Amino acid sequence: MNQRLNPDHVARILGDALPPLWLRSKHNIVNFVLIKKGVNVDELAALVEPLEGVEYVNTLARTRTALAQQRASATNLLLLAYALVALLVLVRYQKLNSLWLVAVPICSSAMLVILGLIFAFSLNLFHVMALF
Secondary structure (H helix, E strand, O other): OOHHHOHHHHHHHHHHHOOEEEEEOOOOEEEEEOOOOOOOHHHHHHHHOOOOOOOOOOHHHHHHHHHHHHHHHHHHHHHHHHHHHHHHHHHHHOOHHHHHHHHHHHHHHHHHHHHHHHHOOOOOHHHHHHHO
């Protein structure tokens, strides 16, 4: 077995910064690593990049990307819902003044975004879902 793929060797290199959980079979080793806060994951990725048969999966980055995509989709759906409700209200009541019924939730959503910009907090998926 390649010395660099030996779990003991990798554990010796990384020390106690990465407490590993190893699964061994006859033909391969699967490693799940719990990374402590503050560990530079780029160095870990660089360490395993030249190794053949090793794939580094950064689940934190994948989760952040997925949540950001879901937040964007939810925001688009919220805007679509506002537009459809405004259209429905306009068709039902056939008066432009009836759009004021939709203006209240639209303004409250816009106010949340503006306050987020003023106080520097980012809207996440759960904030957007709460607007529904």
